[in-house]
Amino acid sequence: MATSKGFLTDTSLCIGCKACEVACKQWNQLPMDGVEWLGTSYDNTHSLGATTWRHVTFAELPGSGGAGAQTNWLMMSDVCKHCTHAGCLEACPTGAIMRTEFDTVVIQQDVCNGCGYCVPSCPFGVVELDVAHGPAPTLAGAGHDGKAHKCTLCYDRLQDGLEPACAKACPTDSIIFGDQDDLWAHAEKRVAELQGKGLNAYHYGDEQVGGTEGVGRLGASFILLDEPHKYNLPEHPILPQDHTFPGLATMAAAAVGLAGAIAWALMGSEE
Amino acid sequence: MNEGRDGVLTTTDEVRSSYYGFPVIKAAHWGWLVVLYFFFGGIAGGGLTIGALATLRGERRLARLAHYIGMAALLPSPILLILDLGRPERFLHMLRILKVRSPLSLGSWALTLLGLFGGGAAGLQLLSDLTGKPVLPAAQKAFAVLTLPFSLFLTGYTGVLLAVTNIPLWARNYLLLGPPFVASAFSTTLAAISLFSEKHEDAERLARAEVMCAVAELSFLTAGLVRLGRLGRPLTSGSWAAVFWPVTVLAGLLAPLGLNLAAAGSGSVTMRRASAVLTLLGGFSLRTVMIFAGRESARRPEDYFEYTRKR
Numbered sequence: 327m328a329t330s331k332g333f334l335t336d337t338s339l340c341i342g343c344k345a346c347e348v349a350c351k352q353w354n355q356l357p358m359d360g361v362e363w364l365g366t367s368y369d370n371t372h373s374l375g376a377t378t379w380r381h382v383t384f385a386e387l388p389g390s391g392g393a394g395a396q397t398n399w400l401m402m403s404d405v406c407k408h409c410t411h412a413g414c415l416e417a418c419p420t421g422a423i424m425r426t427e428f429d430t431v432v433i434q435q436d437v438c439n440g441c442g443y444c445v446p447s448c449p450f451g452v453v454e455l456d457v458a459h460g461p462a463p464t465l466a467g468a469g470h471d472g473k474a475h476k477c478t479l480c481y482d483r484l485q486d487g488l489e490p491a492c493a494k495a496c497p498t499d500s501i502i503f504g505d506q507d508d509l510w511a512h513a514e515k516r517v518a519e520l521q522g523k524g525l526n527a528y529h530y531g532d533e534q535v536g537g538t539e540g541v542g543r544l545g546a547s548f549i550l551l552d553e554p555h556k557y558n559l560p561e562h563p564i565l566p567q568d569h570t571f572p573g574l575a576t577m578a579a580a581a582v583g584l585a586g587a588i589a590w591a592l593m594g595s596e597e
Numbered sequence: 598m599n600e601g602r603d604g605v606l607t608t609t610d611e612v613r614s615s616y617y618g619f620p621v622i623k624a625a626h627w628g629w630l631v632v633l634y635f636f637f638g639g640i641a642g643g644g645l646t647i648g649a650l651a652t653l654r655g656e657r658r659l660a661r662l663a664h665y666i667g668m669a670a671l672l673p674s675p676i677l678l679i680l681d682l683g684r685p686e687r688f689l690h691m692l693r694i695l696k697v698r699s700p701l702s703l704g705s706w707a708l709t710l711l712g713l714f715g716g717g718a719a720g721l722q723l724l725s726d727l728t729g730k731p732v733l734p735a736a737q738k739a740f741a742v743l744t745l746p747f748s749l750f751l752t753g754y755t756g757v758l759l760a761v762t763n764i765p766l767w768a769r770n771y772l773l774l775g776p777p778f779v780a781s782a783f784s785t786t787l788a789a790i791s792l793f794s795e796k797h798e799d800a801e802r803l804a805r806a807e808v809m810c811a812v813a814e815l816s817f818l819t820a821g822l823v824r825l826g827r828l829g830r831p832l833t834s835g836s837w838a839a840v841f842w843p844v845t846v847l848a849g850l851l852a853p854l855g856l857n858l859a860a861a862g863s864g865s866v867t868m869r870r871a872s873a874v875l876t877l878l879g880g881f882s883l884r885t886v887m888i889f890a891g892r893e894s895a896r897r898p899e900d901y902f903e904y905t906r907k908r
């Protein structure tokens with residue numbers, strides 16, 4: 327059994343070069359998304375999606391102190407979090423989404439039937455269907471294939487002992503790949519170092535520090551320098567399936583109660 | 598965006614409170630096919646439930662109508678669901694496994710088994726009607742017992758299916774999304790039954806049951822909206838409010854309630870028919886607004902951040 331693998335994306339080192347986006351698209355043969363500058367910034371891929379498995383966010387935060395104050399750039403290469411308790415995986419009715427021997431979350435493309443339930447079940451808006459009415463462009467050469475897609479943490483490369491394409495391409499080691507326990511130890515040291523420099527750094531994705539709770543520790547975690555929502559990340563992601571049994575219980579109570587009431591109101595005087 | 602003093606663009610609150618207002622999560626792709634399925638599935642569940650109960654109680658007239666209506670609604674359901682898949686030819690993959698925490702997995706199995714048991718019950722009903730005498734009455738009762746768990750499940754699991762996602766409008770309300778779907782499933786079933794019911798003395802009883810369902814649905818919806826608070830805005834003041842208030846609530850719930858109560862005094866057949874038609878319209882619109890307002894909810898980063906705020 328291989329150990330748990332993951333990413334640590336240290337945003338304090340990100341220079342916004344998008345080498346990760348390009349390497350990901352090349353290795354996984356994903357088409358381009360068009361060049362359209364979004365959010366009045368250098369973002370041109372908008373969000374993660376069926377054909378964008380790494381996405382670099384560019385948030386420009388004006389510094390305090392009025393005009394002329396230095397702009398604060400928050401750049402982060404976003405990716406599927408490979409959650410310990412993954413909403414997409416628990417929602418999947420076909421078993422297409424599986425947990426691999428590397429503890430990553432992968433969609434088996436020969437099983438997925440495009441029901442789309444994983445899409446609203448991901449707490450981070452990662453996975454997406456490649457369908458005609460979605461915003462995603464066509465998968466190269468295949469037309470819209472109607473199936474769900476997201477980062478595989480380069481499952482094929484991992485099986486051959488290679489690191490994922492994005493981590494390999496990152497020129498500043500903002501993205502590093504490795505055993506989750508090693509990444510955790512590294513993150514702890516790095517956060518302390520950044521805090522020592524007066525930065526508001528913390529490790530997002532660590533249950534202890536308060537990144538997540540419902541979804542457990544994130545296989546792909548981040549070192550952030552500002553509040554999560556500035557990077558479009560939720561403070562406290564919730565695992566949807568924790569609501570299944572309570573929701574079914576109230577539903578069943580209402581169904582049995584109303585059926586009984588209807589039987590009482592309707593029956594008993596025929597013939 | 599603001600024009601800075603020196604003409605340079607500077608960022609505003611948008612980027613301070615979210616990432617340029619971009620959605621954080623992705624909406625479900627569900628549209629009209631799923632709305633139609635939710636509508637028919639509710640009547641299938643309601644019809645086969647009432648049919649089964651009537652069989653067990655020996656109410657032949659009611660059993661016949663309820664079984665036929667339930668079956669007529671059940672038949673298009675899988676077709677609608679299969680058409681909604683990105684890869685329709687792979688629909689059988691739903692039955693590779695069972696996941697008890699995935700409402701969609703549970704629903705696929707419930708629909709399949711209901712087709713088996715409810716189909717058996719409705720088939721025997723049809724044979725009995727064709728031959729003019731009860732065919733295998735013991736088997737009819739057995740099918741009724743087997744049908745009930747799955748038909749009851751079908752009345753409301755669709756609400757739970759929506760709730761078990763990250764869409765704030767659905768997810769925050771996870772305890773109270775199933776119950777109004779249940780009430781609406783039964784009220785639309787009763788409305789369909791009353792449209793086909795010929796016996797005058799049945800009308801009185803049907804109206805009584807319809808009133809109960811409408812009151813239940815109103816209470817569940819109200820409690821849900823209270824629970825949602827500001828997260829309910831896509832429904833109560835967003836673009837779907839123009840359907841939710843006038844069609845779902847006023848025409849679909851309050852009007853039939855009034856008509857049924859008025860008809861109880863006057864015995865007017867027209868009023869009862871109008872009430873039934875409005876109830877069906879209301880049930881359809883409930884599913885429409887819930888599904889489409891969910892898309893609006895997914896587009897609002899501020900709603901999602903509120904839903905996932907640490908408490």
Ligand code: SF4
Binds near residue numbers: 415449
């Ligand atoms: S981030 Fe979303 S897509 Fe990735 S494993 Fe978690 S739930 Fe699944």
